[in-house]
Amino acid sequence: MDNMLLICRGLCASAGEKAILHDVDFEMRSGEAHVLMGPNGAGKSTFGHVIMGDPAFQVTGGSIVFDGIDIVGLSTDKRSKAGLFLSFQAPVEIPGVPLRSFLRAMVDAHGLKMKNKEFKGRIKELSAELDMNPAYLDRELGVGFSGGEKKKVEMLQLLLLRPKLAILDETDSGLDVDALSVVSRGMELYRQECGGTLLVITHNTRILERLTVDRAHVMVAGHIVDEGPASLIDEIDAQGFERYETAGLAIEGK
Amino acid sequence: MMATQAMILEHAAAMPAPTWHFLKMNDTAIEIPEGLEISPHVKVSGPAKILKGADDIERAVEGAQEAWSAKHPAPTQQEIAEREAFLAAEVDATYGGTAQSDYQKHADALEASRSLSQAFEHGLGSEAAMFLQRVAGKRVVVEGEAGQNVEVDMIVKSVPEAVSVAAIDVVAKCGAEVNVRVTVDSQDADNGTNGIAGTTIRVFADVGSRVGIERAQTLGEGYIDLDDIALFAQDNAHVTVKQTVLGADVSFTGLAGDLRGQDSNVVVDTRYLGRGMQKRDFNYLLRHHGPRTKCELRANGVLMDECSKTLRGTIDLIRGCKGAEGSESETVLLIDEGVRNKTVPVILCNEDDVAGNHGATIGHIDEKQLFYLASRGLSQEEAEAMFASAIVEQAALDAGSSEIRESVIRLGERLAPGFDEIFEEEEI
Numbered sequence A: 001m002d003n004m005l006l007i008c009r010g011l012c013a014s015a016g017e018k019a020i021l022h023d024v025d026f027e028m029r030s031g032e033a034h035v036l037m038g039p040n041g042a043g044k045s046t047f048g049h050v051i052m053g054d055p056a057f058q059v060t061g062g063s064i065v066f067d068g069i070d071i072v073g074l075s076t077d078k079r080s081k082a083g084l085f086l087s088f089q090a091p092v093e094i095p096g097v098p099l100r101s102f103l104r105a106m107v108d109a110h111g112l113k114m115k116n117k118e119f120k121g122r123i124k125e126l127s128a129e130l131d132m133n134p135a136y137l138d139r140e141l142g143v144g145f146s147g148g149e150k151k152k153v154e155m156l157q158l159l160l161l162r163p164k165l166a167i168l169d170e171t172d173s174g175l176d177v178d179a180l181s182v183v184s185r186g187m188e189l190y191r192q193e194c195g196g197t198l199l200v201i202t203h204n205t206r207i208l209e210r211l212t213v214d215r216a217h218v219m220v221a222g223h224i225v226d227e228g229p230a231s232l233i234d235e236i237d238a239q240g241f242e243r244y245e246t247a248g249l250a251i252e253g254k
Numbered sequence B: 001m002m003a004t005q006a007m008i009l010e011h012a013a014a015m016p017a018p019t020w021h022f023l024k025m026n027d028t029a030i031e032i033p034e035g036l037e038i039s040p041h042v043k044v045s046g047p048a049k050i051l052k053g054a055d056d057i058e059r060a061v062e063g064a065q066e067a068w069s070a071k072h073p074a075p076t077q078q079e080i081a082e083r084e085a086f087l088a089a090e091v092d093a094t095y096g097g098t099a100q101s102d103y104q105k106h107a108d109a110l111e112a113s114r115s116l117s118q119a120f121e122h123g124l125g126s127e128a129a130m131f132l133q134r135v136a137g138k139r140v141v142v143e144g145e146a147g148q149n150v151e152v153d154m155i156v157k158s159v160p161e162a163v164s165v166a167a168i169d170v171v172a173k174c175g176a177e178v179n180v181r182v183t184v185d186s187q188d189a190d191n192g193t194n195g196i197a198g199t200t201i202r203v204f205a206d207v208g209s210r211v212g213i214e215r216a217q218t219l220g221e222g223y224i225d226l227d228d229i230a231l232f233a234q235d236n237a238h239v240t241v242k243q244t245v246l247g248a249d250v251s252f253t254g255l256a257g258d259l260r261g262q263d264s265n266v267v268v269d270t271r272y273l274g275r276g277m278q279k280r281d282f283n284y285l286l287r288h289h290g291p292r293t294k295c296e297l298r299a300n301g302v303l304m305d306e307c308s309k310t311l312r313g314t315i316d317l318i319r320g321c322k323g324a325e326g327s328e329s330e331t332v333l334l335i336d337e338g339v340r341n342k343t344v345p346v347i348l349c350n351e352d353d354v355a356g357n358h359g360a361t362i363g364h365i366d367e368k369q370l371f372y373l374a375s376r377g378l379s380q381e382e383a384e385a386m387f388a389s390a391i392v393e394q395a396a397l398d399a400g401s402s403e404i405r406e407s408v409i410r411l412g413e414r415l416a417p418g419f420d421e422i423f424e425e426e427e428i
């Protein structure tokens, strides 16, 4: 059990009547990089949201232990403060709130005790790092941002908060080549500077080219149907999910 | 030394077409306390003249009247008879033969008078406007000659136990561009102060002119704010008004506009914060006369604690304004249970081929937003505090002048110490 950061055992979750996650076992050690793959609608985003405590889903069975504590009963903001981070597949827009004010509120909520000068300096540094126009800081959060810009803002928050575990839900999707390399660089920075643990949910292998993956998991129809070393990614890249889907149906059927 | 007498300005900020009386929001009463010293603390920078009895606006309206009357000959007896017959049939159809509403009678009388100066209405009503003019004494006149670009900044700085009012006339001649920015602020004061600050602004925007009015109110506790605006827009004139209401115990904001000229356009953006026991009263009345005229009213606010807010927004699409479009929209975030929020959007329509829209988003922080913010460590309380502070930050970011910016930042600092750090200039 040493340096286990996340352990899910028999995790079941649903949205109202609809059961989405079934008996999910999932483990990550501190400092590792994992990949979660699976066809559309498999439940990958749901898994990320359930770990983060999204009230839209109910945990109907099993446990989630993060950094040694069972977090199932913990509110989302407390999970964030405990060191969890979820980069949203579709980041939410907050009209009326300038990005800068939001970042400040976030840093304060985390009790990071950053003096204003330090805060500004850090943001400036990160904006440069992520090739982000600092003018965005005065714009309302997400409003009128392009898909790529929204993802960069997610990376900026990740690097500002330096969580223990970051779940990146398709942070790479819909990005052009330049933005993709910016996100890759952000991931590298997070791992190097913060010794961060990373769970990458993705449909593309491009983003994984510059990442040393420790383990890969495959989810189909709410079940973890396979897991293995990084080579599993290439197998799936070549063969797709078909072989699991029949297996998944078999599980569903019984 | 002159001082105020106690009085009540009844039926201020009235809606032209009243709604149910029991809602108690058809109009408001403004209470003027006794013994406030009349002391206009008004500072003006930029090209403006300050004098008693200035009548530039009156003359501009007279000029417009001549042109308008020439272009709109009085209806013949036959046309009047036809119109009356039509209206009678309409009334029969709509009200089952009951009498015309008072509103309709008043509106018809106004039309029949064919007088532009009578149609030049004030947002807080004529009684309140007269009070404000009387207290202000002199007028500040800002005039933009044809093709000229004029920028004027003003500060109304209130002091305790006094009433400080600026009466401002803006005349933008054909093709001129005039921007007036007004800060309504107060000296730092202790608890238990009493004071009134106000402005009454008349705008005459001639053909093809552009007028921008920006007014930010950051008064301290104990003050009453009176914000009265009357607009008149000729052909192709564009008027934008930006109002920021952040301070004062009680604020009355009233704007009336006459979109007389074809293709004229009025945009009003209002941003407000209400907290504690504060009262916020807003009244908007836009009358579309000209064809293809456009107006847009947008209000965005955050209400917390036990404050109360009323907003009346009337868009009147008058016969003859073919192709006109009016829209009003409101976004209000209600943070606490004790908040009282009332909104009446009214769209009056006496013309086909026009569009009137209203939309409102009133409520609490949306679930998805709340989860997103929580995933970044913000509790519900922290998220709400962020929205309230963001209103003030946005106001500082969007400020059109350094005076407005500084007074907004000072208010932010009073609400949350440390606020001003956000805006400290970076060292180069």
Ligand SMILES: Nc1ncnc2c1ncn2[C@@H]1O[C@H](COP(=O)(O)OP(=O)(O)OP(=O)(O)O)[C@@H](O)[C@H]1O
Binding pocket: A015, A018, A020, A038, A039, A040, A041, A042, A043, A044, A045, A046, A047, A056, A089
């Ligand atoms: N709030 C909800 N209510 C009902 N059903 C939901 C809800 N959220 C997700 N689902 C359903 O759960 C299933 C899994 O959705 P999820 O978004 O987790 O899939 P995904 O693996 O992330 O897919 P993709 O690769 O397309 O992003 C889908 O069938 C989806 O329709």
Ligand SMILES: [Mg+2]
Binding pocket: A044, A045, A046, A089, A169, A170
């Ligand atoms: Mg997904």
